[in-house]
Amino acid sequence: MMDTRWIDGKAFAARMRAEIAAEAADLRARHGLEPGLAVVLVGDDPASRIYVRNKVQQTTEAGMRSLEHRLPAETTEAELVALVEALNRDRAVHGILVQLPLPRHIDSARILATIAPEKDVDGFHVVNAGRLAVGLDGLVPCTPLGCLLLLKAFAPPLAGARAVVVGRSNIVGKPMAQLLLRESCTVTIAHSRTRDLPEECRRADILVAAVGQPELVRGDWLKPGAIVIDVGINRVTDAEGKARIVGDVAFKEALGVAGAITPVPGGVGPMTIACLLRNTLTAARRQAGIAG
Numbered sequence: 001m002m003d004t005r006w007i008d009g010k011a012f013a014a015r016m017r018a019e020i021a022a023e024a025a026d027l028r029a030r031h032g033l034e035p036g037l038a039v040v041l042v043g044d045d046p047a048s049r050i051y052v053r054n055k056v057q058q059t060t061e062a063g064m065r066s067l068e069h070r071l072p073a074e075t076t077e078a079e080l081v082a083l084v085e086a087l088n089r090d091r092a093v094h095g096i097l098v099q100l101p102l103p104r105h106i107d108s109a110r111i112l113a114t115i116a117p118e119k120d121v122d123g124f125h126v127v128n129a130g131r132l133a134v135g136l137d138g139l140v141p142c143t144p145l146g147c148l149l150l151l152k153a154f155a156p157p158l159a160g161a162r163a164v165v166v167g168r169s170n171i172v173g174k175p176m177a178q179l180l181l182r183e184s185c186t187v188t189i190a191h192s193r194t195r196d197l198p199e200e201c202r203r204a205d206i207l208v209a210a211v212g213q214p215e216l217v218r219g220d221w222l223k224p225g226a227i228v229i230d231v232g233i234n235r236v237t238d239a240e241g242k243a244r245i246v247g248d249v250a251f252k253e254a255l256g257v258a259g260a261i262t263p264v265p266g267g268v269g270p271m272t273i274a275c276l277l278r279n280t281l282t283a284a285r286r287q288a289g290i291a292g
């Protein structure tokens with residue numbers, strides 16, 4: 001039986017935030033620059049509210065300015081475009097995050113296209129996606145970046161490893177595959193039309209699950225010793241009727257098979273916010289023309 005390591009994303013993210021706070025303090029002392037992150041929340045989804053609360057608190061703790069815009073669910077697309085354009089012009093705002101999903105009457109592609117690419121700390125703008133694809137410096141999506149940092153710390157060397165990414169969304173799966181390719185992994189992207197998903201997964205030295213299906217990936221889908229990154233955040237109700245969060249991987253089954261695995265919660269989630277702060281600092285430096 002393999003002794004499976006837990007990849008403690010919560011502790012790793014806390015260390016990252018401490019480094020970011022020190023860099024932010026230095027920027028302020030030497031250049032009088034305070035990075036500003038604007039978060040836009042449309043409507044009143046309770047899960048989104050929790051993320052926004054965490055982001056606001058951790059942004060402030062890192063010594064950056066947090067600006068919140070909470071808009072009613074009835075907000076029109078034109079009003080949201082106007083707000084994003086005002087944030088694009090605001091020199092105190094270095095990063096803009098519009099929480100997804102947006103209400104159905106708003107075209108999220110249009111909103112993402114409105115965000116100035118240099119302020120797009122989510123890395124969702126087509127320009128940033130394109131920059132990642134062709135190997136230019138841009139802003140990289142926070143969740144895949146967080147996964148990559150964990151892999152670099154817990155699974156070196158990445159070059160030559162077989163990586164399987166389950167999920168092909170623009171915000172997680174596709175940019176994750178791009179980052180792994182950049183590290184010279186041999187990358188497979190699986191999705192809902194993949195013919196034999198368990199068999200594809202069994203080939204993976206590195207498995208990233210970003211599906212949104214509670215515990216879809218079973219213990220016997222894993223290659224012994226594989227490094228497993230579980231991106232899924234799924235709310236489920238257990239036998240006693242209590243709500244809890246589980247990932248896309250059956251965690252208990254993976255113990256004893258995987259070489260290392262991220263828990264949910266306490267794995268990828270905290271890394272997403274730490275990378276958002278990192279991207280905000282990077283964006284502020286670039287906008288101010290300060291090398292970092």
Ligand SMILES: NC(=O)C1=CN([C@@H]2O[C@H](COP(=O)(O)OP(=O)(O)OC[C@H]3O[C@@H](n4cnc5c(N)ncnc54)[C@H](OP(=O)(O)O)[C@@H]3O)[C@@H](O)[C@H]2O)C=CC1
Pocket residue numbers: 143166167168169170171172173190191192193194197210211212213216231232233234268269270272
């Ligand atoms: N920890 C964090 O910081 C974050 C966590 N998340 C979580 O990660 C998960 C994925 O998010 P996101 O990428 O936005 O989700 P999407 O719903 O946008 O994409 C899900 C992907 O999984 C694929 N898929 C769905 N069902 C299956 C299946 N049965 N077998 C194989 N593939 C399947 C879909 O395939 P197809 O394209 O064919 O439909 C799609 O490509 C969610 O649980 C989300 O909550 C998301 C962002 C941040």
Ligand SMILES: Nc1nc(=O)c2c([nH]1)NC[C@@H]1CN(c3ccc(C(=O)N[C@@H](CCC(=O)O)C(=O)O)cc3)C=[N+]21
Pocket residue numbers: 050051054097098099100101122142143233245264265266267268269270272273
């Ligand atoms: N524009 C945009 N950018 C996003 O990055 C974005 C988004 N919209 N919409 C929603 C998803 C989801 N997401 C999470 C971020 C942090 C945790 C997180 O911190 N999770 C912790 C705490 C979980 C808990 O509080 O129980 C954990 O997993 O340990 C989770 C999920 C970002 N997303």
